[in-house]
Amino acid sequence: MYVCNCNGIREREVRAAIENGARRPAEIFRACGAKPQCARCVCEMKEMAEDAAEALRYAAE
Numbered sequence: 328m329y330v331c332n333c334n335g336i337r338e339r340e341v342r343a344a345i346e347n348g349a350r351r352p353a354e355i356f357r358a359c360g361a362k363p364q365c366a367r368c369v370c371e372m373k374e375m376a377e378d379a380a381e382a383l384r385y386a387a388e
Contacts, residue, residue, distance in 0.1 A: 330375075331368040334361035341372055345379045352376075 328338045336359050344358035352372040356363055363369060 330371055331359075331361070333364035333368075334359065336361060336368070338375075341375055342379075345376050350376050350380065 330336050330338050330341050334356075336355075340359050341355055344355045347358060349355045349358050352363065352369045355372050355376070
């Protein structure tokens with residue numbers, strides 16, 4: 328599934344960027360070699376990063 332249609336960034340690429348340390352949409356774009364264009368995907372990227380961080384917090388407990 329595409330998260331960013333403008334840049335053709337897929338969900339698996341966003342998840343890989345997050346697993347490699349990206350925590351903000353700007354870092355995800357950088358990891359994917361892209362720049363935000365229309366920014367419709369930023370909220371979804373942010374949510375995916377927050378969900379991953381929350382999952383790590385629970386795993387650490």
